[in-house]
Amino acid sequence: MDTTAAIFAVAVFVPVAASLAAILLKPWPRLQTALGAGGAITGAAAGLYCAVRALFLPAPETWNSPWSMPLGSLSMSMDALSALFLIPLFVLFGLGALYAVEYLRPVPRERNAAIPWFYYNTLGVSMALVVVAANGLLFLVAWEIMSLSSFACVLHNHEEEGSREAAWIYLIATHIGAAFLLIFFLVAGAGVGSLDFASIAHHAFSPALRGLLFAIGLAGFGSKAGFVPFHVWLPKAHPAAPSHVSALMSGIMIKMGIYGILRSITLLGHVQAWWGFSLIAIGSVSGILGVLLALGQHDLKRLLAYHSVENVGIIALGLGAGVLGVSYGIPQLAFLGFCGGLLHVVNHAFFKGLLFLGAGSVIHATGTADIDALGGVIRKMPLTAAGFLAGSVAICGLPPLNGFVSEFLVYAAAIKGIGAHNGPVFAICALSIASLALIGGLAVACFTKAFGTVFLGEPRTAAAAHGEAGPWMVIPLFVLAAFCGIIGLAFWKLVPVFAQPVCILTSLPKADIVSELSTFAPSLRGIAIGCVLFLACTGAVYLLRKGLLHKRTVGASPTWDCGYTVPGPRMQYTASSFAQPIVLFFRHVLGPVQTKHMPASTFPKGWSFRSHVPDLLLDNVYTPVFRLAGGMLSKLRWLQGGKTQAYVLYIAMTLIALLVWNFVWPR
Amino acid sequence: MSMLIVVLVVSNFFLLGTSRLRALIRIAAFEGLVLGLLPFFTQAEGFSFHTVIIGAGGMLLKGVAIPLLLNRALRGVEAYREEKPRVGYTTSIAAGIAISVLAFWIGAAIPRSPLFPNPQVVSLALCLAAVGLFLIVARTETVSQIVGYLMLENGIYTFGISLSAQQSVLVEMGVLLDLLVGVFIMCIVIYHINRQFESINTEELEVLKE
Numbered sequence: 001m002d003t004t005a006a007i008f009a010v011a012v013f014v015p016v017a018a019s020l021a022a023i024l025l026k027p028w029p030r031l032q033t034a035l036g037a038g039g040a041i042t043g044a045a046a047g048l049y050c051a052v053r054a055l056f057l058p059a060p061e062t063w064n065s066p067w068s069m070p071l072g073s074l075s076m077s078m079d080a081l082s083a084l085f086l087i088p089l090f091v092l093f094g095l096g097a098l099y100a101v102e103y104l105r106p107v108p109r110e111r112n113a114a115i116p117w118f119y120y121n122t123l124g125v126s127m128a129l130v131v132v133a134a135n136g137l138l139f140l141v142a143w144e145i146m147s148l149s150s151f152a153c154v155l156h157n158h159e160e161e162g163s164r165e166a167a168w169i170y171l172i173a174t175h176i177g178a179a180f181l182l183i184f185f186l187v188a189g190a191g192v193g194s195l196d197f198a199s200i201a202h203h204a205f206s207p208a209l210r211g212l213l214f215a216i217g218l219a220g221f222g223s224k225a226g227f228v229p230f231h232v233w234l235p236k237a238h239p240a241a242p243s244h245v246s247a248l249m250s251g252i253m254i255k256m257g258i259y260g261i262l263r264s265i266t267l268l269g270h271v272q273a274w275w276g277f278s279l280i281a282i283g284s285v286s287g288i289l290g291v292l293l294a295l296g297q298h299d300l301k302r303l304l305a306y307h308s309v310e311n312v313g314i315i316a317l318g319l320g321a322g323v324l325g326v327s328y329g330i331p332q333l334a335f336l337g338f339c340g341g342l343l344h345v346v347n348h349a350f351f352k353g354l355l356f357l358g359a360g361s362v363i364h365a366t367g368t369a370d371i372d373a374l375g376g377v378i379r380k381m382p383l384t385a386a387g388f389l390a391g392s393v394a395i396c397g398l399p400p401l402n403g404f405v406s407e408f409l410v411y412a413a414a415i416k417g418i419g420a421h422n423g424p425v426f427a428i429c430a431l432s433i434a435s436l437a438l439i440g441g442l443a444v445a446c447f448t449k450a451f452g453t454v455f456l457g458e459p460r461t462a463a464a465a466h467g468e469a470g471p472w473m474v475i476p477l478f479v480l481a482a483f484c485g486i487i488g489l490a491f492w493k494l495v496p497v498f499a500q501p502v503c504i505l506t507s508l509p510k511a512d513i514v515s516e517l518s519t520f521a522p523s524l525r526g527i528a529i530g531c532v533l534f535l536a537c538t539g540a541v542y543l544l545r546k547g548l549l550h551k552r553t554v555g556a557s558p559t560w561d562c563g564y565t566v567p568g569p570r571m572q573y574t575a576s577s578f579a580q581p582i583v584l585f586f587r588h589v590l591g592p593v594q595t596k597h598m599p600a601s602t603f604p605k606g607w608s609f610r611s612h613v614p615d616l617l618l619d620n621v622y623t624p625v626f627r628l629a630g631g632m633l634s635k636l637r638w639l640q641g642g643k644t645q646a647y648v649l650y651i652a653m654t655l656i657a658l659l660v661w662n663f664v665w666p667r
Numbered sequence: 668m669s670m671l672i673v674v675l676v677v678s679n680f681f682l683l684g685t686s687r688l689r690a691l692i693r694i695a696a697f698e699g700l701v702l703g704l705l706p707f708f709t710q711a712e713g714f715s716f717h718t719v720i721i722g723a724g725g726m727l728l729k730g731v732a733i734p735l736l737l738n739r740a741l742r743g744v745e746a747y748r749e750e751k752p753r754v755g756y757t758t759s760i761a762a763g764i765a766i767s768v769l770a771f772w773i774g775a776a777i778p779r780s781p782l783f784p785n786p787q788v789v790s791l792a793l794c795l796a797a798v799g800l801f802l803i804v805a806r807t808e809t810v811s812q813i814v815g816y817l818m819l820e821n822g823i824y825t826f827g828i829s830l831s832a833q834q835s836v837l838v839e840m841g842v843l844l845d846l847l848v849g850v851f852i853m854c855i856v857i858y859h860i861n862r863q864f865e866s867i868n869t870e871e872l873e874v875l876k877e
Contacts, residue, residue, distance in 0.1 A: 644803075644812070645753060645803065645804045645805075645806075645807070645812075646804075648800060648803040648804050649804045651800070652797075652800040652801075652804060655800075659773065663773065663776060
């Protein structure tokens, strides 16, 4: 026990300490990078050891120490549920650090090379603390460190106006969420008299209070997870951050919201059916809107950010099915739903990390994230393209990669729900299946568009013709792709790993879970074998072709050019033209904006076409509301007179008012 | 212990009634020294390593280091007295009396519990903090405001030592705030070296408003 605690302490302190020390070594940027990355990788390795160990422990490992903060205690606990979140966290944290060694080069002379490392390492460590915290106050402190360090990471390119705007939107969104969490813990702790998770879990809340707490928690954690309508910060913040940070934020940080929802389910005790219904409803809306908005994007990283909204939607569909299963006493529904949701958490971390890192390599090499400015990148960057392709296959939920398995389990859960002879469950599970099908199809369309436009065809601009990324940036892609492959092909071997966390969530016997999940083993194995055979056949055909062409001359000529005299790369399908049919089909939901100047006369001088899919929620709801609030609050400007004395007077008056209030109406 | 509390409350009135800045610093230093004695009486453990550190550390910082720094900051400056206080000295003393009465009334109303073994010390803490806030609001010279801040922070320190020993985070926070005062003073010193403005009146800061 003590050695594990010590190793976990290494995982927490070494990354922060190393990067903090590196800040002092400004004259030696290489040493700074080595310290920052070395610290992160050491911490990740140590953390990974603890997490893997905890995954198989029947009882959580706890570590307690008094803390001289009122209501706080330094109590941490690592159970299988935490471990399941910690493993992808540390994997992605370490690989992201490896990747950033090259990605962050060259460092501008006036910048301190260690500062991005400090924020990155703090972000990684604070998320690990969020997952192991077993006290409300400690949890909130870790949560706040996580929010602030990621805010600083988003501000990496603070010279750019767009970057600053994104960071502000993110800061406001995350603090609105944190306000809900503060209320959540205060209300939960008020009845219990302690903020320790152990005491909250033992407390019997009244059903009404439990429902209220879940709703507050759903709003607070949901804003971090990026559920619609709280998703607006995601498509701003992810593109603004450096790619290794985007990978960590999208792969792991938004999962902290999911972790929070799961942890509050375990803390609140008996689940209520409406929690499951609302999770599935939110999941459907987030999934479909996320993928539709992704289809309309031209910025590669913003597209990926909207896919994160889609994927948390899929996770919510799984978890919602799990909650329904527990509340209606349908064990198979509970197992499959929770297992599918949890597996998708892990899967999304791997393939979205892979995609963001791959996109980062492309952006690093070409200097642009505009999909319509790229093209033909596969010829210059074949390894990056291979990695990105693997990620695309995985995120679309296609076999043999991991996205398929988790979506398969979520489908299986919904099908179990349909067969459960329960009206409302039938209806919501049918909705879940319909949304999943729609999401899956649209995701394939979206990634065909993204991969096809960026990597295939001819370079659209000069920027698109650049060489392959270095080994530091390629190796993490392949490691992540390997994880996607392993989970995809051998999930039936990994079932026991997921049994323990599902057991924590459902409080049902572990043996049942394993046996239930194992019933899917033959079909999953069959699909895996089929895929491997298919890939083997494809390889064989390729080798056969190569062999047949061995001693002949093979010429390469341009594609048939339809008889155009001057065919150029601009004649290719663009990202928006590829997506146009779908975007127009959903125009009432998406509200695409087209600005066009069509050729008018016989010899037109110039014409242009531009299409853009705005985030309607941001433009039509949040912006007007915040502008209205800003207008109303500006009437209070007289309070800010510039006199420090007056400001202190306000504080003093507030304190006295609180004191008097407390004594006039004592509790 | 009651003796110390009385001495501190009375010296508060001097603090509120004086316009000379050097006197203000001197009284603050005296209060700091007296405050350093308080932990030996309030803490159940009496003369332990912890109390000696808290007490001696408090004395050294509040009674010696910060007054010295403040005096240095005043050196070479024309400001000897508060020129235009926002609240007059008689009114200030009247307010001080009101503050003390209120503080001791609240102290008396605090229910007996193991967390607050010494309700009078809590009253003293409230009294010091309120006088500090009052000084910040009512005076305009930077030095008076720093002394006000020092008083506020003395209140927090006193509140920390009024609690049972485990809750030492407040005391530690108090020491940290002391360091912050030190930084404030250093800022004035630098401010004077720069001589951007002709006086050290905080009203000048108004130009910084948005």
